Amino acid sequence: MKRVGLFIPCYIDVFYPNAALSTLKILKDLGYEVDYPLNQSCCGQPFLNSGVFSEAKGLAEKFIEIFKDFDYVIAPSASCVATVRYRYRELLKPSKELEKIIANTYEICEFLHDVVKLKELRVSFPHRVGFHQSCHGLRELELGVGSELVKPQYSKVKYLLNLVKDIEIVDLKRPDECCGFGGTFSINEPEISIAMGRDRIEDHKKAGAEYIVGYDMSCLMHMEAIAKRENEDIKFLHVVEILAGADDES
Amino acid sequence: MNHRERAREFLADREYAKWHDEALWFVRMKRDAAAKSVKEWEDLREAAEKIKEHTIEHLGFYLREFAKNASKKGIKVHFAKDAKEHNEIVYSILKKHRVTKVVKSKSMLTEECELNPFLESRGIEVTDTDLGERIVQLRGDRPSHIVLPAIHLKKEQIGKLFEEKLHIEKGNSDPLYLTNEARKDLRDKFLKAQGAITGVNFAVSETGGIVVCTNEGNADLGTSLAKVHIACMGIEKLIPKLKHLGVFTRLLARNATGQPITSYTTHFNSPSKDKEMHIVIVDNGRSEILKNKEHKKALFCIRCGACMNTCPIYRRSGGHSYSYVIPGPIGSVLANARDLKNNGDLAFASTLCGSCTNICPVKIDLHHQLFSYRKEYVQRGYMGFKKRLSYKTASFILRNPFFFLASMKGYKAFYPFLSKMNLWGEGRALPKPAKKSFREIYKEME
Numbered sequence: 001m002k003r004v005g006l007f008i009p010c011y012i013d014v015f016y017p018n019a020a021l022s023t024l025k026i027l028k029d030l031g032y033e034v035d036y037p038l039n040q041s042c043c044g045q046p047f048l049n050s051g052v053f054s055e056a057k058g059l060a061e062k063f064i065e066i067f068k069d070f071d072y073v074i075a076p077s078a079s080c081v082a083t084v085r086y087r088y089r090e091l092l093k094p095s096k097e098l099e100k101i102i103a104n105t106y107e108i109c110e111f112l113h114d115v116v117k118l119k120e121l122r123v124s125f126p127h128r129v130g131f132h133q134s135c136h137g138l139r140e141l142e143l144g145v146g147s148e149l150v151k152p153q154y155s156k157v158k159y160l161l162n163l164v165k166d167i168e169i170v171d172l173k174r175p176d177e178c179c180g181f182g183g184t185f186s187i188n189e190p191e192i193s194i195a196m197g198r199d200r201i202e203d204h205k206k207a208g209a210e211y212i213v214g215y216d217m218s219c220l221m222h223m224e225a226i227a228k229r230e231n232e233d234i235k236f237l238h239v240v241e242i243l244a245g246a247d248d249e250s
Numbered sequence: 251m252n253h254r255e256r257a258r259e260f261l262a263d264r265e266y267a268k269w270h271d272e273a274l275w276f277v278r279m280k281r282d283a284a285a286k287s288v289k290e291w292e293d294l295r296e297a298a299e300k301i302k303e304h305t306i307e308h309l310g311f312y313l314r315e316f317a318k319n320a321s322k323k324g325i326k327v328h329f330a331k332d333a334k335e336h337n338e339i340v341y342s343i344l345k346k347h348r349v350t351k352v353v354k355s356k357s358m359l360t361e362e363c364e365l366n367p368f369l370e371s372r373g374i375e376v377t378d379t380d381l382g383e384r385i386v387q388l389r390g391d392r393p394s395h396i397v398l399p400a401i402h403l404k405k406e407q408i409g410k411l412f413e414e415k416l417h418i419e420k421g422n423s424d425p426l427y428l429t430n431e432a433r434k435d436l437r438d439k440f441l442k443a444q445g446a447i448t449g450v451n452f453a454v455s456e457t458g459g460i461v462v463c464t465n466e467g468n469a470d471l472g473t474s475l476a477k478v479h480i481a482c483m484g485i486e487k488l489i490p491k492l493k494h495l496g497v498f499t500r501l502l503a504r505n506a507t508g509q510p511i512t513s514y515t516t517h518f519n520s521p522s523k524d525k526e527m528h529i530v531i532v533d534n535g536r537s538e539i540l541k542n543k544e545h546k547k548a549l550f551c552i553r554c555g556a557c558m559n560t561c562p563i564y565r566r567s568g569g570h571s572y573s574y575v576i577p578g579p580i581g582s583v584l585a586n587a588r589d590l591k592n593n594g595d596l597a598f599a600s601t602l603c604g605s606c607t608n609i610c611p612v613k614i615d616l617h618h619q620l621f622s623y624r625k626e627y628v629q630r631g632y633m634g635f636k637k638r639l640s641y642k643t644a645s646f647i648l649r650n651p652f653f654f655l656a657s658m659k660g661y662k663a664f665y666p667f668l669s670k671m672n673l674w675g676e677g678r679a680l681p682k683p684a685k686k687s688f689r690e691i692y693k694e695m696e
Contacts, residue, residue, distance in 0.1 A: 008688055010648065014658050015681045017688035024692075036692050042648040047641060049602060051624030051633070055645035062649060139604035147282065148560060148608035150291035174275070178562045182601025189599060190675030191258045195267065195566050196601075198677070225678035 005070035006036040007063075007105075009043070009077045009218070016217050022244035023076045023108050030116060037066045044091070045083040050184045053091060060091050068097045072115075073105040076240050078137025078216045079183075081107040086140060108240050109215050110143055113156040118163065123245040126166035129237075130209030131158060132200065132223070133176040134216035143215065147176050157215055157239055164242055170207035177203075181222035197226040201234060211235045213242060252595040257567035266404075271565040273401060278559045280508025281609075287510075288500065297497050299613040302550035305455075305488050309540065312455040312488045313531065319458025323520040326528045333363035336532045340365060340447065340480055341372055343528055347478050349374065349445035355462070355469035356380040357449025358396050358553060359482050359532060361575050365447075376447075377439040379468035381432055388415045394569025396576055397506050397555035402568050436468075446472035450483035450529070451552070452498060456491040459519035460529065463502060463512040470516050480528045481518065485536050486549040498552060501611035506554040539587045544622055548583045550612040557606035557616055563599055572596060579606035579616040586623040591632050597623040658687065 004027055008020045027034045043063050044056035063084070067073045075081055084105045092098055112118045133155070137143045144155035161169060180186070180196025201223055204212050212234060214220050220236040227234055237246055261267045285291050305312055317327045330336035336359075344352060352369065354360065354376055366376045366387075378387040382399035385408055386392060393399030400408070409423030418431045448469045452461040460481050462469045473479040489495060503509040521527035540546050558564045558578030569577035573593055574585035582596035590597070597620050606616040627633060647653045661668065662683040669680045 010654070010658075011681070013688045014661070014683050017684045017686060017691055020688035021691065036688075038689065038693075039651050041651070041654050047645055049621070049624070050641060051597075051621075051626075051628035052638070052641045052645075053625055053628070055641050058649050059645060135601065135603035135605075139608060146605065146608045148605055150285050150288070176605075178601050178603035178605070180562065180601060182603070185598070185601045186674070186678075189254045189257060189563075190677070191254070191261050192563055192566050193601075194675055194677035195261055195264075196562050199271070221681050222678070225674060225681060228679035229677055 001031065001033045002071040003069075004032045004034045005067045005073045006034055007040060007043070007067065007073055007075035007077075007080065008036065009075065009080050010041050011221060012076060012217050015221060016238065018241055018246070019076050019217050019238035022238065022241045022246065023074065025244045026108070026112070026240060027074065032072075035070070040066050043080045043083050045080055045087075046183050048083060048087050048091070049182075057091055060088055064088075064092070064097055064101055067101055067105075071104060072111070073101060074108055074111050075105070076108045076215070076217065076238055078107045078110075078134055078141050078143065079218065081105055081110070082136040082140040107137060107141060107143065107215060109157045109160055109243075110141060112160055112243070118160060121160075121163040121165075121243060123243065124165040124167075125242045125246065127210045128168045128170050128208050129161070129211040129213045129242075130170050130172060130204035130207055131155075131161065131239075132179065132204070132212050132214035132219060133157075134214055134219045135176075135178050137215050138176055144176070160243060161213070161239060167242070170204070170209045172203050172207050174203055179219045179223055181219045183218070186222055193222070194226055197223050198230070201227055201230075201232055205232065205234060209234065211237050213237045213239050215239050253567070253571055253573070253599040254595070256571035257563075257599075260568045260571055261566060267566055269404070270402065270568060274559045274565045277398070277507060278556075281505055281556055281559065282508075284504035284508040284510065288504065294497055294501055295611055295613055298501055298552075298611055299550065301489060301494050301497060302612050305490055306486065306540065306546060306549050309485060309488065312490060313485060316453055316455040316458055316488055317531070319456065320529060321458070323458050324527070325458065325520060326526065328528060328530045330530055330532045330534070332534045333532070336363045336482065336530055336534065337365050337368040339530050340482070341369060341374075343478060343480055344369070344374060344445050347444065347526070349478065351375045351377070351439070351443045352445040352447055353377050353379050353439055353443040353468075353472040353476065354447040355449065355464055355472055356383055356399070357447065357482055358393075358576060359449060359484055360447065361393065363482075363532065363534065365482075377436070377443070379436055379440070379472055380464070380466060381429065384432060384436065385411065388412075392570070392575070394577065395555060395558055396553050402570065440471050440475055443472065443476050445478045445480065446476040447480045447482065448473060450481050450487050451502070452489050452495055453483055453487045453529075454490075454492050454495065455488050457519060459517055461495060461499075462516050462518065463499070463514065464516075465507075465509075465513045467514050470514055473518070474522075477524070478526045478528070479518070479521070480530060482530045482532065484532050484534070486551075498611075502552055502554050505556040505609070505611045535588055539584075542587070545583070545587055545619060547614050548580070548587055548619065550614050551580050552612060554611055556609045556611065560605045560609045561600075562603065562605070563601070567599070572599075579620070580614065583614075583616060583619045583623070586620075590623060590627055590630065594623075594627045594632050597627055655689075658683075
């Protein structure tokens with residue numbers, strides 16, 4: 001049996017345990033042996049994206065140390081996976097362990113699509129959802145095709161959502177515009193960050209979405225924080241929560 | 251003021267900011283439709299990237315070839331190492347011909363070199379003839395976009411400006427009326443000008459000729475009437491052969507404004523009879539960028555402006571929020587290449603969403619460029635001590651489970667208090683910790 005190391009970014013651990021639980025449940029149901037190493041915290045992304053490579057290094061080394069013996073490392077966060085896959089080589093000395101981790105680290109939806117090759121799901125979600133395509137998952141991990149590109153449009157995550165019964169995915173005016181989170185950008189430039197988030201929420205609401213769903217909880221956290229402040233009546237879920245059969249109370 | 255402060259000012263008028271965002275998004279949508287009408291679009295981008303890569307690698311060769319071939323056709327070629335030399339060369343040509351009035355079509359290079367004030371202080375009247383640039387010039391403003399210089403202005407603002415400067419009828423902001431009034435005023439300038447300055451979109455090494463793309467025909471009218479034509483270009487404007495031009499003209503107008511081609515694509519291959527044509531080729535820091543392996547791709551830029559139209563930050567902060575003459579993603583990259591210390595805020599004025607990289611017609615990895623400038627910014631010690639320290643502390647906490655768990659507990663315990671402090675900006679509520687963290691639930695499950 002393949003062993004999966006679950007990587008849960010620190011903010012998901014604290015704020016969104018259900019996204020983590022859903023990831024765990026789906027993988028276990030599929031027959032994987034899943035372990036969540038308790039000494040984990042952060043992949044180093046906020047430091048890398050802020051240019052502070054020296055502070056990211058220790059976290060990356062720790063990540064490798066914790067996850068090196070697993071067959072797969074899976075996280076419900078596309079931007080963390082993009083960091084491991086595309087930034088670690090710039091940060092760490094070349095090694096077999098590093099290459100193994102880079103090859104075997106997946107975002108959960110990507111894993112279900114590419115490795116598990118999921119064909120059907122026995123869950124229902126009778127709601128109108130707006131699908132937020134977070135940038136790093138879209139343009140780095142290529143979970144979909146950016147609207148700028150002249151290529152056939154496809155989304156791995158939308159494919160999975162379409163396996164869910166009774167779900168309705170609404171059409172957005174701007175299908176893949178950034179929500180303005182951007183990690184430390186949200187702290188460095190809060191005014192633009194919030195303006196961008198507000199515009200995204202408005203687009204989803206105008207399209208009639210009851211839920212905004214996505215594969216990067218950090219973007220959803222940012223938008224949820226804005227929606228709360230503005231008393232917007234809209235809910236947020238990680239895609240994996242729906243795939244695992246989320247109920248409305250979550 | 252840094253980018254954040256200028257952005258905050260821009261966003262203070264929510265309705266205006268929204269209008270600006272929508273106006274540029276509309277251009278992006280036109281671009282998407284135009285790009286999608288060309289099924290080999292991605293191949294074109296690839297070809298354009300390769301041609302630029304090759305040209306930049308062999309720039310010395312192509313520059314010499316270009317100068318040789320242009321000279322053969324009677325064009326006078328000048329090389330300028332910096333903005334000052336460029337301005338002096340232009341002035342000396344104008345002076346020789348006793349030019350007192352000059353018309354100029356769009357050229358971001360002359361903005362970069364601050365040619366207008368240089369010539370004006372020497373008694374030469376310079377009139378920008380591109381409508382957007384003319385508006386900006388009448389306001390004493392600067393372009394906020396490289397293709398749409400006056401995109402930050404509403405038609406009512408332009409009507410007011412024309413009332414004051416061109417004495418048009420009051421309260422009329424009909425775009426057609428305003429354009430006609432500007433045209434009337436400009437017509438007189440065209441007729442009286444003894445010299446014409448243009449930019450250069452492409453310089454063809456093989457032929458020694460240059461290509462200028464405009465939508466208003468202003469470059470054509472200016473150069474046809476005046477006895478001297480001075481074309482100003484950066485060293486990176488070269489392409490090897492005429493057959494390469496089609497790759498770029500097909501990309502340029504579609505990506506810039508969603509047009510299949512610019513209204514005028516004019517080839518200047520030699521001076522007209524009894525007239526003089528000069529080309530001033532400017533370095534002004536470009537060879538420094540060329541030397542830098544990681545960043546020389548910035549020189550591929552053909553100035554289509556699409557990275558601005560697609561940038562969610564640019565659309566919501568406006569071109570004037572950038573401290574460099576060229577705004578948006580490519581502007582931030584060029585500003586960082588020139589002076590990272592003083593333009594460092596621009597490397598961080600991005601969510602690294604990557605839309606600019608996807609839209610760039612010559613495939614400049616714009617968001618990776620910004621990412622790598624962030625790294626250099628910190629490595630060179632430009633990041634403030636307080637910020638450095640906060641990253642150091644955060645990293646220490648995250649690396650040590652004991653402190654990490656303690657800080658999470660602290661956050662939870664003090665949440666009612668912390669949530670009142672607007673720690674994440676006024677417009678965002680602080681995320682509320684779940685009743686039980688995943689870690690706690692997981693441990694119970696074990």
